[in-house]
Every structure is written in structure tokens, then in C-alpha cells.
Amino acid sequence: MLKNKTGHRKKLLVIVLLLVLLLIGLMGRVAWLMLARAEYYGTKAEDLHVRERKIKAKRGRILDRNGVILADNRIVCNISVIHNQIKDKEKVVKVLTEELNLPEEFVKKRVNKVSSIEKIKGNVDKEIGDRIREYELAGVKVDSDYKRYYPFDSLCSKVLGFTGADNQGIIGLEVKYDELLAGKPGLILTTTDARGVEVETKGESRVEPTTGLDLVTSLDYNIQLYATQLAAQVMETKEAERVSILVMNPQNGEILCMVDVPEFNLNEPYTLPEETQAASQEEEQKLLNGMWRNSCINDTYEPGSTFKMITAGAALEEKLVTLESRFSCPGYIMVEDRRIRCHKYGGHGGVSFVEGFMQSCNPTFISLGLKLGVDKYYEYFYQFGLMQKTGIDLPGEAGTIMHKKENVGPVELATVAFGQSFQITPIQLAATTSSLINGGTRVTPHLAVKTQTEQGEKGKAFTYPKTEGIISKESSETLKYLLEQVVENGSGKNGYVEGYRVGGKTATSQTLPRGSGRYIASFIGFAPANDPQVLALAIVYNPKGMYYGGQVAAPIVRQLFENILPYLERM
Numbered sequence: 001m002l003k004n005k006t007g008h009r010k011k012l013l014v015i016v017l018l019l020v021l022l023l024i025g026l027m028g029r030v031a032w033l034m035l036a037r038a039e040y041y042g043t044k045a046e047d048l049h050v051r052e053r054k055i056k057a058k059r060g061r062i063l064d065r066n067g068v069i070l071a072d073n074r075i076v077c078n079i080s081v082i083h084n085q086i087k088d089k090e091k092v093v094k095v096l097t098e099e100l101n102l103p104e105e106f107v108k109k110r111v112n113k114v115s116s117i118e119k120i121k122g123n124v125d126k127e128i129g130d131r132i133r134e135y136e137l138a139g140v141k142v143d144s145d146y147k148r149y150y151p152f153d154s155l156c157s158k159v160l161g162f163t164g165a166d167n168q169g170i171i172g173l174e175v176k177y178d179e180l181l182a183g184k185p186g187l188i189l190t191t192t193d194a195r196g197v198e199v200e201t202k203g204e205s206r207v208e209p210t211t212g213l214d215l216v217t218s219l220d221y222n223i224q225l226y227a228t229q230l231a232a233q234v235m236e237t238k239e240a241e242r243v244s245i246l247v248m249n250p251q252n253g254e255i256l257c258m259v260d261v262p263e264f265n266l267n268e269p270y271t272l273p274e275e276t277q278a279a280s281q282e283e284e285q286k287l288l289n290g291m292w293r294n295s296c297i298n299d300t301y302e303p304g305s306t307f308k309m310i311t312a313g314a315a316l317e318e319k320l321v322t323l324e325s326r327f328s329c330p331g332y333i334m335v336e337d338r339r340i341r342c343h344k345y346g347g348h349g350g351v352s353f354v355e356g357f358m359q360s361c362n363p364t365f366i367s368l369g370l371k372l373g374v375d376k377y378y379e380y381f382y383q384f385g386l387m388q389k390t391g392i393d394l395p396g397e398a399g400t401i402m403h404k405k406e407n408v409g410p411v412e413l414a415t416v417a418f419g420q421s422f423q424i425t426p427i428q429l430a431a432t433t434s435s436l437i438n439g440g441t442r443v444t445p446h447l448a449v450k451t452q453t454e455q456g457e458k459g460k461a462f463t464y465p466k467t468e469g470i471i472s473k474e475s476s477e478t479l480k481y482l483l484e485q486v487v488e489n490g491s492g493k494n495g496y497v498e499g500y501r502v503g504g505k506t507a508t509s510q511t512l513p514r515g516s517g518r519y520i521a522s523f524i525g526f527a528p529a530n531d532p533q534v535l536a537l538a539i540v541y542n543p544k545g546m547y548y549g550g551q552v553a554a555p556i557v558r559q560l561f562e563n564i565l566p567y568l569e570r571m
Helices: 003-035 038-047 089-100 104-112 126-134 172-176 178-182 221-235 282-294 304-317 353-358 364-384 410-417 426-437 471-487 554-571
Strands: 050-055 069-081 118-125 140-149 186-191 205-207 214-217 242-248 255-261 324-331 331-335 340-343 350-353 446-452 460-461 503-510 519-527 534-541
Touching: 003 426, 003 534, 069 089, 069 126, 089 104, 089 118, 089 126, 089 140, 104 118, 118 140, 126 140, 172 178, 172 410, 178 471, 205 519, 221 242, 221 255, 221 534, 221 554, 242 426, 242 554, 304 364, 304 426, 304 471, 304 519, 324 353, 324 364, 331 353, 331 364, 331 410, 340 353, 340 410, 350 353, 350 534, 350 554, 353 364, 364 410, 364 534, 471 503, 503 554
Parallel strands: none
Antiparallel strands: 050 186, 069 118, 069 140, 186 205, 214 446, 242 255, 242 534, 324 350, 331 340, 446 460, 503 519, 519 534
């Protein structure tokens, strides 16, 4: 009996000791949490009572080369409600319905929704936001925000691009350099009690946003404006589908202007032209994509006779031709069993290479292409950079559409030699021409020059790849001479500018299918011819009436140069 009592006491003692140890452990844990982890759990507890509202960062501006602001910001407001903080729901619904011009049921649904914060409307004019603030409605938050604003509406629309509802870039430079332009958002922190009601004594704290960097481009507002007006005028008078104009510095690839009319209003980018009707949302999006599309980089076309300078450059490099070389043009040339005509029905007769170049004689260039042969011609296609994209700093650049080498026979080679049966982009033609006339350096066409802060402090300077030795300096000099003769005495005489040496090449090409009666007139010109500092390409798609490049497109570049060459000399 005594032994049983002793054993029982021992068990009780063990249990008591275990409980004491457990209690000591719990007290130690509590002490550790209260002392060592006090800050951590204090922050956690505070976070449960803190509501966050994001503040958009002010987006960096986009500037032209002279500091003209092409893309800016406007102050707007975001209107939100916090359900648990609203004291007079009827008044809140009434005020927001009237001031924001929204359906009452929509506002009521948002006001009654139990959530941490419910957005009613964004991008509200500052004047309206200020009026709503004056009501001092509990539970209604009016936060200042920024909305992208384009001072010149449609100017340079397809290059600049636009932003979405949350200020992210959608197309153009806005999306290409979104990371640099976007900045870093801030926060508004509000302390609430357990019911979610704001603690008035605590007030609000802010984490300020960081403004994005400004992007300085190579664009020139004055050149862009004049070229746009010129393109719009030609489009109207020639009833063309569209008109594109590119102006760039062939020495470094800087783009001074890029026009593709019709353009669209950057401040209303989702508004289709009045005459355009969409039967469905899918069709509407398709129409919008077409409206935003930049033909200078997103689309390809048959370059026609402007491409003859590439054939000439390759032949000069291979020393297959000199200025005195002779060619025969009876109005056509037979390639296998196919008769390929010259644009001059009666032919040019016997011509030198200079004369054949000046008159854009098809048999002259077909003969050169056939002498080069498929293998050698394709070597130069790659050497000149035509089989790779230019690398322009805009999204969606299209690549060259060319025959597979193994599918090219004499007839295909003959048509390629004078610019038909394949397609390139306008920017590709401009970049390749630049390398042929600047002494042989393949430049990367580009728009971004540098970043800077809103206060003008310097940021990053952009650099772009260059490839030396695309063509010899000797061949480049010969090409410049030949292209100047085209303007002085040949098919490009409508591109002549008094007081300046201008080189250039005309082209007239058909759009597919052949025989559709739809043509593309183009002219590429540069000045001064002996030391090119500016290059311009004008393309008119499906003009009505006269459609030859020499009559339709060359005058565009002439008028452009007459205005911008004196201007550039003063800069």
C-alpha cells in the first residue's frame, strides 16, 4: 500500500514538473516575442490597419532634338470610395453620379460593394476632381494622377505611340522605351481601425513616386510638321491611299522625320475616322490596328527602280562595269523564253552605263544582274544588310521578303535586278542607300538619342551598331556621281533643287496582283550629292491619274529639300 502511494506521488511530481517547464517555456516564448520580435509583429499589426492607394509616377516626356515637347503629361484625378468609411451613402451616390456623369446604378453598386477600396473613375479632369474634394465626403478619395498628353494631336503619331489606362506604353516609342519613361509609382498610406474606418488623428502618409526619365529623340518638329503637311496635301490631290516620307542623316542613322499619313489623334487613339464603321469588336480592333500601323517599318513593298542602285553597287564592287561600259536596249531583253520590257517602249538604243543609269533602263540592270549570277548577287544581298532587319528602335519591324536562293533562276534574278518580285521595308531601303552613299558604313536607323531628367540633367546616351566596309569608298563615290546625274539630267530631274547638289533615284512599281492598275510611286534623294548629310524617301501608294515616281514622288522630295536644306544649314 505504501509503495502504491509513493509511486502515485512520483507521477504527480513528474506531471507538475512538466507543467512548470511548459509554463516556463511559454513565458520565455512570450517574452522573446514581446522583446526580440516586438518591432516585427508591431509592424505586422499596423499593416492590418493600413490601406494603400497607388500614386502613378509622372511619365518622362518625349522631346525632339531641339527640346520641343512631343509627349507630355496632364494632371488628372482618380475617384475612389472606401465602403466602411462612408457616412452618407445617398449623398455620395448623388454627387458622384452628377459630377462624373455616370449611371446612378453603376455608382450605387460600387459604393455598396464591401472592399478595401473601390475605384469609381480614373483620368477625371482636375477641375472636376477639385469640385468633388470640396464636398468633403467621408469615404470618397480624390487622388491626383497623371494622364499622357500630346500637344500636337496627330503629329508623329505612329512613331510616338500612346499609353493605356494605367499609363503603360502601347505602340511606338512609348512602348519601346516604356521602362525608362514609366518612372516608379508611389503610395498613399491610410490608417484604419478594426472596422476599416479611417483614424482621423493618424492622417495619411505618402511614399512619393519617382518621375520617369525624359527621352530626347533625333526627330525635328519643324521638319516633321512640314513633311506631314506636304504628305497630306499630296494624298488629297492624288487621291492616294497613303503617303510616307522618311528623312534621316545617312552618316549616323538619326531619323529627322517619319511620316505615314493618314495619321491618328494620339489624344483619342481609340477613335476611328468618322467614315469608318465596325460591325463587331473584333472588326473594330482590326481597324484600329490598321490605323496605328506604320508603313515605314511595319509593311513591305516592291521597291522598283530605286533598287537599281543596289544592283549597280554590287556590279561596281565586282568590277563588272565601268562608266563607259555599253549596253543595248531595243525596248526589251530576252531572258530564257521570257521577254522583259523596258519602261521606254521603243527602247533607249545603245547607251553607256551612265546613260542607262540616268534613264533607269531595265535591260541595262538586267544584264548586270545576270553577269553577277545568283550566288554573287545573294552574297551582296547579305553584305549590304538586306537580309536582316535594320534594328530601328521601334517595335514591329518587318523583314525582307525574298526568294529562296535555290528557287532563283535567270528570270527571277532578272526581275530582282530592277527591283521587282521581292519586297523590303521603306526603312530598309533608306538604311541600305545610306550605306552605299556614305562611303560604305552600314548605319542603324534610330530615334532615341539620350535620356535626361525633367530638370535637364544628363542621363544615358544611346549608341548603335555600325558595320564598316559594306562597299568600297571608290564604288560609293561612283554611285553618288551616277545618282547626281539622274537628278541633273535623267529621270529624277523633278527632284532638282536650285543651289544644291542633289542625287536620287525614281521608281514606279506595281502592287500585286499584276494588272490591278495599282501603283507605287517613289523617289529617294540626298544632299549634298558629294557629301550626303540628309536623305529623304517619299512613297505614294496608289495615286490616281499620273503614277510615275519621277512625276509624283520626286517633286515631294524637291519641295521638302527646298524648305529643309536652308533650315538645316542654320541649325
